Amino acid sequence: MDQFVDRDAELDQLAECYASESAEFVVIYGRRRLGKSELVRQSIADRDDAVYYQAVESTAPNQREQFVETATAQFPSLRNVRRDWEVLLETLGEEDAVVVIDEFPFLIEEDQSLPSRIQRVWDMKLQETGMTLVLVGSSISVMEEKVLSGSAPLYGRRTATIDLKPLAVADAQQFFPEYDPETTITAWSIYGGTPYYLQTIDPNQPLGTNVQQSILSERGLLYSEPEFLLRTELRQPNTYFSILRALAHGRRTPNEIAGMAGIESGSLSTYLQKLRRLRLVERHIPVTESPTTSKRGRYRIGAPLFRFWFRFVYGNQDQLRILGDDAYEELVAPELADYVSPLFERLCQQALPALIDRQFQDVGQWWFKEHELDVLGLTDEGLVAGECKFTSKPVSEGILANLERTASNVRWSKEPADGTTLYVLFSRSGYTEDLTDVADGRDDVRLVELSELLTTDSSS
Numbered sequence: 198m199d200q201f202v203d204r205d206a207e208l209d210q211l212a213e214c215y216a217s218e219s220a221e222f223v224v225i226y227g228r229r230r231l232g233k234s235e236l237v238r239q240s241i242a243d244r245d246d247a248v249y250y251q252a253v254e255s256t257a258p259n260q261r262e263q264f265v266e267t268a269t270a271q272f273p274s275l276r277n278v279r280r281d282w283e284v285l286l287e288t289l290g291e292e293d294a295v296v297v298i299d300e301f302p303f304l305i306e307e308d309q310s311l312p313s314r315i316q317r318v319w320d321m322k323l324q325e326t327g328m329t330l331v332l333v334g335s336s337i338s339v340m341e342e343k344v345l346s347g348s349a350p351l352y353g354r355r356t357a358t359i360d361l362k363p364l365a366v367a368d369a370q371q372f373f374p375e376y377d378p379e380t381t382i383t384a385w386s387i388y389g390g391t392p393y394y395l396q397t398i399d400p401n402q403p404l405g406t407n408v409q410q411s412i413l414s415e416r417g418l419l420y421s422e423p424e425f426l427l428r429t430e431l432r433q434p435n436t437y438f439s440i441l442r443a444l445a446h447g448r449r450t451p452n453e454i455a456g457m458a459g460i461e462s463g464s465l466s467t468y469l470q471k472l473r474r475l476r477l478v479e480r481h482i483p484v485t486e487s488p489t490t491s492k493r494g495r496y497r498i499g500a501p502l503f504r505f506w507f508r509f510v511y512g513n514q515d516q517l518r519i520l521g522d523d524a525y526e527e528l529v530a531p532e533l534a535d536y537v538s539p540l541f542e543r544l545c546q547q548a549l550p551a552l553i554d555r556q557f558q559d560v561g562q563w564w565f566k567e568h569e570l571d572v573l574g575l576t577d578e579g580l581v582a583g584e585c586k587f588t589s590k591p592v593s594e595g596i597l598a599n600l601e602r603t604a605s606n607v608r609w610s611k612e613p614a615d616g617t618t619l620y621v622l623f624s625r626s627g628y629t630e631d632l633t634d635v636a637d638g639r640d641d642v643r644l645v646e647l648s649e650l651l652t653t654d655s656s657s
């Protein structure tokens with residue numbers, strides 16, 4: 198790997214666990230391809246008291262044998278002990294070792310009793326040692342059911358959890374440092390913050406060439422990626438495919454999604470719940486409402502590459518084959534601005550607290566009847582209303598006037614009595630001179646440049 202990007206907070210957290218004198222039990226999980234393995238490998242790179250074992254799909258005896266093989270290099274004492282997880286871990290506990298078991302779900306698949314056996318040896322022996330046990334897993338469903346949930350044997354033993362998230366756009370851009378801000382935002386809207394996807398980008402090639410080669414071409418590394426990942430997590434993925442396709446084509450409410458996916462609205466929520474647990478779909482509500490009581494939820498695909506794939510690849514494979522090397526230009530380029538817009542809005546929402554000097558309580562979208570705000574920040578000093586335009590024309594005064602009108606419809610129960618509303622505009626293609634003049638004369642209007650979105654510490 199050329200360069201390990203970011204993850205400073207997680208590396209610090211792990212270093213602290215390794216240094217601690219008491220026993221530490223760390224669970225690392227998160228969607229596939231986010232860099233869990235790379236993170237733990239980096240975290241132990243300079244240590245001589247650490248074992249890193251990546252489980253494979255094999256029989257339980259083979260898995261144990263491979264573990265011993267890996268670990269004896271550092272800890273020869275393991276060679277002569279019984280091939281039994283309790284005994285192996287107990288021996289490593291006596292050495293105060295750092296033990297990382299990656300792809301832990303593969304071990305559970307072969308031996309369902311493993312979590313409760315680890316729990317026993319942890320309670321009886323390991324918790325009194327200085328060891329760190331790190332369990333890493335990609336299958337969110339298995340990690341949640343077998344390791345994290347209240348009914349799992351290992352529940353309550355954890356001393357730290359790392360729920361690894363995608364890289365923020367400001368970090369993701371290190372994979373293509375030469376791209377201008379507009380291309381960077383477009384690239385992030387397609388690949389998201391997943392290192393495995395980002396590293397397919399050749400920074401010396403135009404974005405279109407990269408997308409053509411890695412996603413749209415039959416031989417591309419990411420051509421079948423979303424389908425492959427869904428098939429590994431879901432037994433009957435077809436209905437999920439239809440739902441994701443509907444979401445990728447802009448359906449947001451349960452009725453719209455069920456309508457396009459051709460399924461009954463009654464059964465939709467079970468599917469959506471599963472997709473949310475897999476971190477592929479997000480539910481959001483008007484930011485002024487309470488997440489527990491609001492009934493006005495809308496859904497969207499959270500992982501950009503999945504959104505792109507379900508919009509341009511899924512069901513289009515024949516057309517992509519016919520278009521060949523022209524697929525990006527013919528199929529994607531004409532729709533690109535429309536595709537990027539909602540993700541641009543999300544970047545603007547995430548960047549807002551760093552751009553505006555106010556105490557934020559929440560930021561999101563807002564809608565009521567026909568009124569809609571791309572960005573609404575709730576702050577101790579009042580509302581911050583924003584409009585995002587990822588269009589080829591500069592934003593003009595009319596857009597500001599619309600924004601002011603729409604914002605006047607917002608009702609927020611906790612709005613401070615002496616609060617004032619700020620208006621923020623985000624534009625791909627700059628601002629007209631008239632608008633710039635107006636903004637210069639008003640301290641409640643802020644025009645944001647694209648590059649400002651890439652330097653803030655927003656998280657994806």
Ligand SMILES: Nc1ncnc2c1ncn2[C@@H]1O[C@H](COP(=O)(O)OP(=O)(O)OP(=O)(O)O)[C@@H](O)[C@H]1O
Pocket residue numbers: 198200201202203204228229230231232233234235236334335392393396
């Ligand atoms: N922070 C990072 N900076 C740069 N490259 C990274 C980073 N994290 C991971 N990578 C690269 O991305 C790829 C995927 O990472 P890794 O295999 O660690 O992911 P994972 O979450 O363990 O994936 P899976 O669950 O699918 O096995 C690897 O090639 C790795 O080198």
